[in-house]
Amino acid sequence: MFSKAFSAAIHGIDGMIVTVEADVSDGLPVFDMVGFLGSEVKEARERVKIALKNSGFKIPAKRITVNLSPADIRKEGTAFDLPVAIAILGAFGHLPEESFKDILIIGELSLNGRINKVNGVLPIVYCAMQQGFKKCIIPMENSREGAVVEGIETYGVSTLVEVVKFLNDEETLEPLYIPREEMFKDISHKESMDFSDVTGQRAAKRAIEIAVAGMHNILMIGPPGSGKTMLAKRIPTIMPELSFDESMEISKIYSIAGMLDNQGLILRRPFRSPHHTITTTALVGGGRLPRPGEVSLADQGVLFLDELPEFQKNTIEVLRQPLEDRLVTISRLNGTYVYPANFMLVAAINPCNCGFYPDRNRCNCSINQVKRYLGKISQPLLDRFDICIEAIEINYRELAIKQKEENSEEIRNRVRIAREIQMNRYKDQSIYFNSQLIPRTIKAYCKLDKKDQDLLEEAFIKMNLSARAYHRILKVARTIADLDQSPQIKSKHISEAICYRSLDQKYFGTL
Ligand SMILES: Nc1ncnc2c1ncn2[C@@H]1O[C@H](COP(=O)(O)OP(=O)(O)O)[C@@H](O)[C@H]1O
Ligand SMILES: [Mg+2]
Ligand SMILES: [Zn+2]
Incomplete structure (x- = not known):
């Protein structure tokens, strides 16, 4: 039979x-x-x-x-x-x-x-x-x-x-059915975290808003306790709500990884923060039975690498491919596996071993030690961060003052508008965000008028910028203009974008 x-x-x-x-x-x-x-x-x-x-x-x-x-x-x-x-x-x-x-x-x-x-x-x-x-x-x-x-x-x-x-x-038996609308209604932003929890840090918040709007990777440098982790954890709260298709894509990944915990769908943007001892396989996926790694578990959300120089150099270097392709390809004898890896990379670093450079009252690290510490991050990886910012310790007095801080929803609303502008602009391209622009498309979409072109050229020479840095400044300027709902990139947009490059000059270039 x-x-x-x-x-x-x-x-x-x-x-x-x-x-x-x-x-x-x-x-x-x-x-x-x-x-x-x-x-x-x-x-x-x-x-x-x-x-x-x-x-x-x-x-x-x-x-x-x-x-x-x-x-x-x-x-x-x-x-x-x-x-x-x-x-x-x-x-x-x-x-x-x-x-x-x-x-x-x-x-x-x-x-x-x-x-x-x-x-x-x-x-x-x-x-x-x-x-x-x-x-x-x-x-x-x-x-x-x-x-x-x-x-x-x-x-x-x-x-x-x-x-x-x-x-x-x-x-x-009765069939089980969970209406989608109700699931999505249920979360209605009962987030446990909010940007209004963070006192002050205006500059850092602004840089993060720009980063999220254009899906730019961001690097934060600052001493311990300056709020880097606190800021990073709140980044998903200002990303636009997940669409059903996005939610389905992430949920499939979590289902395959056995991490869906019978909750039906993942409804919030992921925030993944792997420890620096993580293996290459756990980070990008793979193994004998191929399994999605952290880069895929962070799909549609944030991958946060805290204390970036502490990670194994080769572990970090493998990130370059998924960052480029927004997916991970794993080849096996019996076939090729593809996992989405469309995440925003957020990294935090202390400026030196002790964490307090350049504060000479607290840091005794020699210039060579500082160089060696920051030198663990390779130039090609550094190049993936469109935006670099300094997290500055806020003092107790500032913390004590209960001033009204903007909440995540207000920021998210601005991000959403900037993203819609990008979606419209790139509807005939296969990209969604300014961070995905390449030199050819930068030329087409990031046009400057004569005086702004001069401004940028001047900075280019004065700061000894590489061609890559030049392109990143233009992409970030495009996002700043989009947040401003300005079709034309103006001088103030360029100047602000240059600021987000000057920091890695301070820490990585001029040491
Ligand atoms: N701007 C701030 N507003 C409110 N609390 C803060 C702020 N900065 C730091 N803190 C407090 O200090 C703690 C340590 O911050 P953390 O984000 O861990 O710093 P870092 O990651 O830079 O070492 C936070 O958990 C928070 O309680
Ligand atoms: Mg931290
Ligand atoms: Zn030090």
């Missing part, structure tokens, strides 16, 4: 339908599984056999062959346990085959027949819906991940027995 069930595998951040065929024939009682399987999938044999027995199903001693197709994609993980068990039950006649012919099934089996959660449920259910499946059966613990997908009925299950009962008689 032969029977067929449907399941899915993950490739990159998308699901792909996998057919699970089971055949039962006379002959030596062996259980074979074929179809380009990873080691966990091969082990499904043992789990399925014992789970079936412990769930009360009699499996006669026959030859069982299970084939997972298509054969050219590698199947990994434990999510095929349940569809394999169902296909076998079909082949033995315990279940009518029509009962699961249009249902997508995933789940890991315990030896006692319980169904455990698996990774990647959201992209799988999404793919099933797109492929026209009407129903899906997924682990109860993942049920919210499936329930946010519209156009397919999602059934959460806890045991194999429950699944068999359901397939024999539809009435036993």
Whole structure:
């Protein structure tokens, strides 16, 4: 007897339908599984056999062959346990085959027949819906991940027995559905953090607003306690709210990483702050079973690297590719995996080992020590930061004064307008933000009139700027003009943009 069930595998951040065929024939009682399987999938044999027995199903001693197709994609993980068990039950006649012919099934089996959660449920259910499946059966613990997908009925299950009962008689389970609008309404900016928590720091806040508006990477230099971490953590609160598509993209990544915690969708922009001991693989993704790294978990949000010089040099250097492409490509013998990595890079550094350079009352570091400390950051990486600012310690008196600080919503509203201007300007290009401009497009979109051209040239010579710095100044000036809702870049925009370069001259250039 032969029977067929449907399941899915993950490739990159998308699901792909996998057919699970089971055949039962006379002959030596062996259980074979074929179809380009990873080691966990091969082990499904043992789990399925014992789970079936412990769930009360009699499996006669026959030859069982299970084939997972298509054969050219590698199947990994434990999510095929349940569809394999169902296909076998079909082949033995315990279940009518029509009962699961249009249902997508995933789940890991315990030896006692319980169904455990698996990774990647959201992209799988999404793919099933797109492929026209009407129903899906997924682990109860993942049920919210499936329930946010519209156009397919999602059934959460806890045991194999429950699944068999359901397939024999539809009435036993209710589909779960979570209306999207309500999820999005619920968050309605009940943020726990807000920019109004930060006293003073006008200049830093302004620079951050510009950075977010144009998606420019930003570097903050300043002594310990000057509020660098505090400012960084609040950056996602001034980014525009996530659209449904953005939320879906991030949620797929978290689902695959097993980090969705059954919350359905990620509704807030991510803020990822990996420790400086992080490995290259954990940062950019990869591993034997490819997994998204921090750069992908920060997709649509912020990747914060605190104490940048403390990171391993080679770990940091691998960031250059995702920063350039806004995605990560991982090559394996069995295929190439692509993960989104569209994040804003925010980094903080102390100016020296002790942290207080150039305050000579507190810092005894020699110029050479300071040089060596900051020299850990390579020029090419430094070049990725369009904006550099100094975080200055505010004094106790300033902290004590309760002046009214602007809140995140007010800043976010300005950011949104600047972003809409960029979207309109670049609607025929494949870019969204000023930070994505390249020399050719800078020429087209960042035109200056004669006197501003002169101003910039003068600074160029006086500050001994590189061609790269020149382009970055123009991109930032474009964003400042957009925040000002000015179609033309004016002198004041250029002057302000130059300020955000002069700092890395102070710390990195003239030492
Ligand atoms: N501008 C500020 N307004 C309010 N609190 C501040 C400010 N700057 C620093 N603090 C306080 O000092 C603490 C240390 O700041 P932190 O962001 O950790 O500094 P850094 O990362 O530069 O070492 C913060 O948690 C906050 O309580
Ligand atoms: Mg800090
Ligand atoms: Zn020092």
